[in-house]
Amino acid sequence: MTNREQYQKEYRERHKEQLKNWHKRYYQKHKEQIKAYQKTNRKNLREQLKKVLGFSCFICSKIPQKIHYHEIHGLEHKVYPSYILEHSKDFIALCGSCHIALHKIQKHKKRFEKLLKKLGD
Ligand SMILES: [Zn+2]
Numbered sequence: 001m002t003n004r005e006q007y008q009k010e011y012r013e014r015h016k017e018q019l020k021n022w023h024k025r026y027y028q029k030h031k032e033q034i035k036a037y038q039k040t041n042r043k044n045l046r047e048q049l050k051k052v053l054g055f056s057c058f059i060c061s062k063i064p065q066k067i068h069y070h071e072i073h074g075l076e077h078k079v080y081p082s083y084i085l086e087h088s089k090d091f092i093a094l095c096g097s098c099h100i101a102l103h104k105i106q107k108h109k110k111r112f113e114k115l116l117k118k119l120g121d
């Protein structure tokens, strides 16, 4: 850690309460602008996500009203759109029902494999 970082850390520690209050006051004062900004920001991010990951379900090709983004390595994926955008290679777009199905399959993978073998091609 550099001296500057050390200093900033100590400063934050010492003025924790004041900083918190300052943030609170700032938020109260600019509530509407902040909310409006966050709303357009979220909307923009969702539009970008659609561009990157598409807007139809990866499995059934349906275009759902609400797109689900599934993390393909089984990681927790209730994450911010900005995170998904940054790690778009790790996500796929799904419709609601395929998303639920996929989680069921992942949870009972062995049994699904057994069943698929039985069903054949
Ligand atoms: Zn689907």
Ligand SMILES: [Zn+2]
Pocket (backbone or CB within 6 Å): 069, 070, 071, 077, 099, 103
């Ligand atoms: Zn999922």
